[in-house]
């Protein structure tokens with residue numbers, strides 16, 4: 001193959017449209033019709049949608065009268081950038097076989113005018129605008145999955161700065177579902193009234209209410225003459241209802257929807273069959289359906305299309321040949337995620353060396369979940385930079401391990417009770433029933449101390465009168481006390497551990513002494529390769545905190561000495577106290593929530609992708625994208641695991657996160673099929689070269705190691721000075737490996753470790769402006 005694989009091809013530069021695309025572009029936007037543009041991946045749906053908007057403008061519809069709604073921020077950004085690209089193209093060319101659209105190249109000011117006046121929004125921003133117009137000010141978003149934080153925010157303990165959410169949570173977890181929902185709902189209502197905080201679910205719900213009861217007074221909505229829906233196949237419950245309400249017959253609004261049933265991947269949120277959905281909208285809005293099916297794919301080579309078709313058994317027969325030789329699809333299999341990551345990096349290096357690609361931005365790495373995404377992001381063995389595309393998941397560390405819990409316990413086990421429970425649960429052999437016993441005894445103990453109703457679990461544990469029957473609990477107390485003493489300066493030399501390296505080592509040692517290493521270090525690292533990254537990120541966070549703290553200390557002592565010299569004279573210096581800056585551990589723990597919040601809002605705002613980086617994304621966040629080279633890090637076991645759970649979803653408006661999973665609801669999903677479609681979406685992002693990389697065994701071979709990396713725990717550290725080369729000792733590692741199989745499926749009870757990271761911080765995302 002002679003030419004390098006790049007993003008732009010010759011056909012891309014001209015505004016040609018196939019006759020079918022042209023028909024879709026031109027179909028009159030009458031208010032009594034719905035135009036449904038259906039097509040497989042790469043057939044030009046997005047492009048047609050944009051050209052259709054421009055065509056409408058050419059027949060007199062104003063940019064601000066057009067509303068384009070998409071499911072995700074990422075899709076909305078993609079649409080905007082495509083619109084900008086289309087608008088800034090220079091000349092139009094006529095070809096023999098294709099009809100050419102008459103869109104003139106526009107001066108920059110006009111391009112800006114169109115882009116800023118045409119509303120390309122996510123459903124949630126659209127709903128947010130309606131709410132803001134209704135109440136006169138925007139609302140802040142509260143992620144409903146942080147429901148411990150919701151409790152925290154509404155509880156009286158907030159004023160005292162204490163965190164009682166663990167006990168609240170453990171109590172309400174025992175209640176029937178309805179009662180629980182009621183409590184959460186009450187808390188949410190309170191937050192809405194007092195703090196202007198609302199969940200997306202509520203904002204959608206309220207929007208639906210406003211649209212159905214007082215549509216005419218909903219500011220702004222009446223001005224739209226055209227509504228375009230991108231990725232229609234993915235619309236679920238309330239979003240679909242929103243479309244129906246905005247598009248009801250008598251409002252003179254035209255509706256165009258664009259979609260592909262084979263790319264439907266939101267069944268897990270209740271999205272139903274595409275045809276059924278179309279019929280539903282047709283009936284509810286009383287319109288006539290005009291369906292146009294595009295059948296020629298312009299994106300991928302024949303090899304890629306064939307491979308993708310095999311996945312879903314669909315027949316997208318036509319693909320547009322642009323003269324490039326077809327490269328074979330590489331179907332690879334690996335025994336560990338780390339080995340796979342290593343392959344990806346080396347392969348990219350090779351593509352660069354052999355000039356098959358000229359820029360790292362021509363490569364897209366797609367993963368099923370966030371976990372391997374984080375792994376790739378911090379994988380830089382071969383000097384290749386990976387840039388994680390912003391998905392909707394917030395969080396400073398979406399890591400699989402919750403190191404912060406351990407540090408919080410070391411900082412203050414009274415304040416961070418929930419963390420303490422998580423830490424106790426992570427101790428090898430400490431099961432859910434034994435934790436329940438502790439909890440029950442604690443409650444009984446509290447009753448014997450009438451004056452001390454608010455006594456904490458830690459106070460109970462260290463109370464000399466408490467008789468512990470479990471050796472694990474005793475060990476937890478002793479180990480925690482020992483390392484708290486060491487860190488807090490109660491050690492022999494009386495020094496505080498304010499050096500990030502010492503503190504980090506102490507933290508790791510604490511974890512190892514608790515015998516939690518199996519769960520948080522070895523298991524994660526060996527299975528998915530991410531634990532090391534999380535450790536490293538954590539270490540870097542600690543270092544950052546230390547740098548800021550040092551600067552603060554210096555600044556304070558500088559101020560102080562200036563002040564002393566100027567005002568008080570030298571003698572006074574003796575009387576002065578040392579500046580008060582918290583110790584590193586407290587500084588870090590305190591700043592953690594703040595950073596979590598700041599970072600997630602910064603990340604939400606971030607747009608562009610650096611040129612010198614490989615893009616890494618989850619498949620869900622990569623909808624609509626394309627790239628010359630795509631590596632799909634397939635997760636084929638996900639399908640069978642998911643199918644076992646057989647979630648049942650309800651389409652009712654959720655009053656709380658959990659009511660989404662009510663029993664007795666009608667819709668059952670076949671998860672395996674959806675998983676196949678997810679992978680289909682992934683493979684069809686590739687234009688020229690596709691790598692389908694599976695893990696043939698989701699579990700690492702016991703005792704074996706990757707052919708590339710001898711011992712993952714003793715890998716060279718990635719140019720992070722101070723980060724320990726060796727994380728756990730050989731024996732621990734061997735034992736961890738042996739125990740891995742037996743422990744992998746052990747349920748973590750309600751204190752799910754992976755998810756518990758969420759409860760650490762109050763993650764309030766302010767996304768509505």
Ligand SMILES: Nc1ncnc2c1ncn2[C@@H]1O[C@H](COP(=O)(O)OP(=O)(O)OP(=O)(O)O)[C@@H](O)[C@H]1O
Pocket residue numbers: 011012016017018021039040041042043044045046047048260263297298299623624625684
């Ligand atoms: N008529 C055409 N001539 C040349 N290129 C085209 C034509 N139609 C579409 N393309 C190109 O094909 C690629 C895929 O188009 P587009 O992203 O619009 O497809 P899509 O149907 O939206 O795909 P997906 O379903 O994956 O989102 C783009 O690079 C686009 O420029």
